[in-house]
Amino acid sequence: MFERDRISAAGTVIHYEVHRSKRRKKTLQITVDGQTVRVAVPWKIKTREAREFVRKHAAWIIKSLSHLAPPERRRTRPESDSVRVEGTTIKYEVIRSRRLKRTFRFSVERGAVWVEVPWDAYPEAIRSAVRIRAPMIISQLSQYLPKSRRKVTERDSVRVAGTTIEYEVHRSSRRKKSVQIRVERGVVLVVVPSVAKSGVIRRAVRDRAEWILNKLSQAPPEGIQKRFVNGESLPYLGEDVRIVVRFADVPSPEIRLDDGRFRVAVPPNLRGKRRLEAMRQAFIEWYRERALDQVTECVDRWWPKLGRGGRSRVLIRNQRRRWGSCASDGTIRINWRVIMLEPSLIEYIVVHELAHLSVRNHSPDFKKLMASVLPDFRDREKRLGQTEGILPL
Numbered sequence: 001m002f003e004r005d006r007i008s009a010a011g012t013v014i015h016y017e018v019h020r021s022k023r024r025k026k027t028l029q030i031t032v033d034g035q036t037v038r039v040a041v042p043w044k045i046k047t048r049e050a051r052e053f054v055r056k057h058a059a060w061i062i063k064s065l066s067h068l069a070p071p072e073r074r075r076t077r078p079e080s081d082s083v084r085v086e087g088t089t090i091k092y093e094v095i096r097s098r099r100l101k102r103t104f105r106f107s108v109e110r111g112a113v114w115v116e117v118p119w120d121a122y123p124e125a126i127r128s129a130v131r132i133r134a135p136m137i138i139s140q141l142s143q144y145l146p147k148s149r150r151k152v153t154e155r156d157s158v159r160v161a162g163t164t165i166e167y168e169v170h171r172s173s174r175r176k177k178s179v180q181i182r183v184e185r186g187v188v189l190v191v192v193p194s195v196a197k198s199g200v201i202r203r204a205v206r207d208r209a210e211w212i213l214n215k216l217s218q219a220p221p222e223g224i225q226k227r228f229v230n231g232e233s234l235p236y237l238g239e240d241v242r243i244v245v246r247f248a249d250v251p252s253p254e255i256r257l258d259d260g261r262f263r264v265a266v267p268p269n270l271r272g273k274r275r276l277e278a279m280r281q282a283f284i285e286w287y288r289e290r291a292l293d294q295v296t297e298c299v300d301r302w303w304p305k306l307g308r309g310g311r312s313r314v315l316i317r318n319q320r321r322r323w324g325s326c327a328s329d330g331t332i333r334i335n336w337r338v339i340m341l342e343p344s345l346i347e348y349i350v351v352h353e354l355a356h357l358s359v360r361n362h363s364p365d366f367k368k369l370m371a372s373v374l375p376d377f378r379d380r381e382k383r384l385g386q387t388e389g390i391l392p393l
């Protein structure tokens, strides 16, 4: 007999069997056979130790599994992503490479940004690396623009009703007359025809001041701007959980949820930007693990009712714009940020994706199915819509 266990690593769930042996004295050994991962361990080892061992070798396991997986599961297609830095969206293609160990390589060629990364790099790690190199990337990209479109960020502000509204002006040669105002992640962007006069722009901002201020009050601070200090809070399962920070002799920030507080142990030598980024990564990691458990539990609970075919693979992903998706092979991808929502909304998201196993689109049939299993689904859908764009990180 053996035990089954699983861990999440690099956005993938690794299921494995733990085989205990009385003959085995100390060493642990992993074998990958087809899609089966076996871990041979000494008889008395703790489950946690086996987990740590698997986690340490996760990269190798995933590599061995994907090597044998059917072709459509191999990561051959380029992976693209984007980050927004100071009003500019940087789109990039990720090339996963087995040669690179830790470093990321950036190149800008003919207006496209390529990032070569170690093959198991987390999407978040890539995003933050792109953010850090944003000034270099933007300046290299601008060489591919015609001179007239090379962007120097133009900033201005107006004072309305005792408040200063700061904004960025983006001049566009395609725009003929109208002025467009957007608020994105707390930044006010004003897109105008390339020859617009600043007086016209200021008037447009003033005219829409009420709408802008309203938008700004809803916008969350950019995730990276969370300071992760005492008294701040982050959402977890729909509750705001206070952060309590203390210094400790730890290699990197460690998070514990205890007595309704996030208790974070932080190495004292970590400061400034490095501290912010390390804290952010630690929280994302923590959230991802909880998301996997919560979503898996929910899929297990709903599978008897909505399951079709083989048990769906569940992947936890970092997707800015969507909560989840259901692929034609039954794989369900869920955004780790769902773990910030109240459980009934997580359930709605999982049920929605599972319902896609039977009905692929959002047709009346789909809605009928949803209503039959989750009578208040419209109400949950509406509440989910209200959380759009207000989650931190």
Ligand SMILES: [Zn+2]
Residues within 6 Å of the ligand: 352, 356, 361, 362
């Ligand atoms: Zn859908």
